[in-house]
Every structure is written in C-alpha cells, then in structure tokens.
Amino acid sequence: xxxxxxxxxxxxxxxxxxxxxxxxxxxxxxxxxxxxxxxxxxxxxxxxxxxxxxxxxxxxxxxxxxxxxxxxxxxxxxxxxxxxxxxxxx
Amino acid sequence: xxxxxxxxxxxxxxxxxxxxxxxxxxxxxxxxxxxxxxxxxxxxxxxxxxxxxxxxxxxxxxxxxxxxxxxxxxxxxxxxxxxxxxxxxxxxxxxxxxxxxxxxxxxxxxxxxxxxxxxxxxxxxxxxxxxxxxxxxxxxxxxxxxxxxxxxxxxxxxxxxxxxxxxxxxxxxxxxxxxxxxxxxxxxxxxxxxxxxxxxxxxxxxxxxxxxxxxxxxxxxxxxxxxxxxxxxxxxxxxxxxxxxxxxxxxxxxxxxxxxxxxxxxxxxxxxxxxxxxxxxxxxxxxxxxxxxxxxxxxxxxxxxxxxxxxxxxxxxxxxxxxxxxxxxxxxxxxxxxxxxxxxxxxxxxxxxxxxxxxxxxxxxxxxxxxxxxxxxxxxxxxxxxxxx
Numbered sequence: 246x247x248x249x250x251x252x253x254x255x256x257x258x259x260x261x262x263x264x265x266x267x268x269x270x271x272x273x274x275x276x277x278x279x280x281x282x283x284x285x286x287x288x289x290x291x292x293x294x295x296x297x298x299x300x301x302x303x304x305x306x307x308x309x310x311x312x313x314x315x316x317x318x319x320x321x322x323x324x325x326x327x328x329x330x331x332x333x334x335x
Numbered sequence: 336x337x338x339x340x341x342x343x344x345x346x347x348x349x350x351x352x353x354x355x356x357x358x359x360x361x362x363x364x365x366x367x368x369x370x371x372x373x374x375x376x377x378x379x380x381x382x383x384x385x386x387x388x389x390x391x392x393x394x395x396x397x398x399x400x401x402x403x404x405x406x407x408x409x410x411x412x413x414x415x416x417x418x419x420x421x422x423x424x425x426x427x428x429x430x431x432x433x434x435x436x437x438x439x440x441x442x443x444x445x446x447x448x449x450x451x452x453x454x455x456x457x458x459x460x461x462x463x464x465x466x467x468x469x470x471x472x473x474x475x476x477x478x479x480x481x482x483x484x485x486x487x488x489x490x491x492x493x494x495x496x497x498x499x500x501x502x503x504x505x506x507x508x509x510x511x512x513x514x515x516x517x518x519x520x521x522x523x524x525x526x527x528x529x530x531x532x533x534x535x536x537x538x539x540x541x542x543x544x545x546x547x548x549x550x551x552x553x554x555x556x557x558x559x560x561x562x563x564x565x566x567x568x569x570x571x572x573x574x575x576x577x578x579x580x581x582x583x584x585x586x587x588x589x590x591x592x593x594x595x596x597x598x599x600x601x602x603x604x605x606x607x608x609x610x611x612x613x614x615x616x617x618x619x620x621x622x623x624x625x626x627x628x629x630x631x632x633x634x635x636x637x638x639x640x641x642x643x644x645x646x647x648x649x650x651x652x653x654x655x656x657x658x659x660x661x662x663x664x665x666x667x668x669x670x671x672x673x674x675x676x677x678x679x680x681x682x683x684x685x686x687x688x689x690x691x692x693x694x695x696x697x698x699x700x701x702x703x704x705x706x707x708x709x710x711x712x713x714x715x716x717x718x719x720x721x722x723x724x
Contacts, residue, residue, distance in 0.1 A: 250556075250558075250560040250561050251561070255534075255561065256437045256438030256558070257436070257437065257546075257550050258545070259544060260535065260542065269548070269549060271551070272549070272553075
C-alpha cells in the first residue's frame, strides 16, 4: 500500500500492480497454511477459492497468494487430505 | 460559426436534452421512466427507434437498476447516460457515490422534482440537493438552451476529471415548457463531444482491472481524499470546457451568470428557471432607478466559493432563494453563499434566506420584487418563505 494518497489507484480500480493496489489480504483474520508433504495437488482448493488466489507451485502443490487470501477457510474445508490448516493471522 | 435557420428549434427542456443526446450518441442508456423526466427518455427512445441514434437503451426494472447498469456499462468502457427525477434519484442514491467513488463519468439528466411525502410530482430542487454530497458534478440550467448546452459541457467535464455529472433542469417549468433554442450542427457537436477513451476499463483485456474492491482502514480515507482532489480540479476545468464550448457555439458560460449585478446594492441569488423571472423583475425595478441585480447559480458542485464572493462583494444586502428545505438546518444554497462571503472576504454583508416554490408552488415577478423591497431593511435573521399560505 502506498503511503501517499496521491499515489494510489484512482477510484480504487485495481491494476495488476501490487505495489499500488489495496490488497484483500491486508485484513485477513485467519490464515490457511498448506502442508506441502501431505498435499496431493488435487486442485479442489484451487477451483473453489473465491479470491482465485491459490495456484500450483513447481511441485504441483497448493500455493496461496497471501496478498489476496482473505482467510475465508473454504480451502481448508474442501481439502480431502486435511492438508490445509487455519490458524490465526499473525 | 455561421448560424443556419434550421438550427433554431422550439423544444421542451426534455426534448432539448434528447436533442443533445442524439448528437452525442452515447453507447448505453439504462433508464426507468419517472415524471417529470419522462420527456427526455421518451423523446430519445423515439430517436433511437427511428434510427437517428444507435444507443443501446436498456429498459430496467427500477432506478436502482438503472444506475447500477449505468455504472457497469461505464466501467466496461462505454459512454453511458441516464436520466431521472425525485424518487428515482432517491432509489439511485445507494449507487450514486459508488459511481463517483469508482471515478466513472456517467452523465445524468435530471428534471428536478419534489421528494415525497406527501407525494408531489412537481418541480423543486429537493431531489438534487438531497444528493449534493455524493461526489457528482451538478450544473443547473435556467432554460431549454442551457439544458442543451450544459449536456455537452457536463459530458466533457465529467470525462476530463473522471467524475459523474448531473445536468439539472426544473421539473415541468423547464422540462415540459417549449422554448426556442439554437442547436449545434452535427460536425461541431461530434467534434466537441469527441470519442470516449477511458484510461482503465473492464473490456480492456490487455490490461485487466477490477472495479469496486474493498478498501478499509488502511486505504479508504486516501481514496476519498483523491476524489475530493478530482472535484477541486473540476472547478478550473469547467471554465476551460466552457471556453472551448464558447469558441465553437458562440455561447459563453461561466461558473454563474450575473445580471445587472455590477453596481447592484441589492442582489438575489437563485438557481434554475426562477432566474428568468428575476431578470424581468430586475429590468422593471431598474427602470425606476433601483440598483438591483441577480447572480444565477450554474455550477453547484464543485461550488465556486471564491468567484462568487468576488461577484457579490459590492452588494449591500443579499437574498438567497432556495427551492428546497434543509430540515433543522440552513437552506443549502444560503449556507454556501454565507460561506463564500465570510471565508473569502471575511464579509459582514447581510444575507437573507428565502425558501420558495416547494412542490411546484408558483413564484411570480411580484414575489421577486417583494424580496428586493424587503432587502432595503436590515437583516431579518430568519428563514423567509415566499408564497407560503
């Protein structure tokens, strides 16, 4: 988030420039953590994330973009291997 | 520009607005009918049906949907207009600040009308004054000519500073009265309105953007400050647009119009069609040697405080006529004039507040003369009501 009101996006229209955009992840209360050992890369969290902020990493494991993850917990609920745990955001 | 004879038309204010829209030919127009705005959209719908314009008119189920669709269309990158009145504007009120907060230059033609209740369909300024703090540029029109001209000026100004704009005419008095006006020829009109080229829009797939995100404690305040900056930029920009319009049309507009005000000791400030009545009253009083004058409001948001203070500084007593009521407070225009004079000149000129014409109550030349007569005395220091039974 820019420090100065003159530098932020006009009309809160988010361009894909993370430095200038208000990030949904800034107000997250709960935070999902992926256990990369037990994740099977099934993609259920990927397809159900309402913020579309989960992608595969290079090992085809769930990878969360915490800039936009708002901590809703859908991914943890749908994970068939219980590989995503919700903890308090710190 | 040479003026051809067929450029002079006799139209209602509503049809004059539709004539301007036909020449602008916006991309999208989501509308819902309401008296006394209906002449605008029914005239325009006929023009589109006759193939004179190719705007996509969206018939929606309410004004809330009309403004929501207008926001969506403008965000998509389409030049969008709509029109409404009274309860329609009340229903739009939830979306109005979202449009301005998202910096979308929607143009809305308003036929100003009383707001319920009790229910009343006639003209006053209650509707537009109720939404005056929602980030929309507001321009008042005295007659059909100004409705037509202001439509072009507001469109250009809105797109320049990226804020939505309302062109306001008095319901019935202007929207339904036939008057002579001079229109632009199509090439000039097209050239002035230009093509809408938004910086950011949803259908720009090369540069994807999101509209309407959440902005909480960490950024909301900054977005509001930025919006206020756009409003203050709109003030000098309005003058530039008016000057450009004058070069092309020969009709010069300013922040406000003054009428025999230079040496006036007693001045009336009013917005809308009543300015015409005031001019006749002033002419008759001037013939008797009375030093009276008028300041007619045009640009109301952003409000030109300093310029108005300068124009009124030599008056000895001022009456501000509001066609709305602000319950438990001072009338809005009155408050702005007091602020203009006090904050810019530290002026102690007495200023009287008059409320008139609510719900379409008539105001006559004699009423204006009586106001000028009352200005001979010292301050009343109370709200005066013209034509109240």
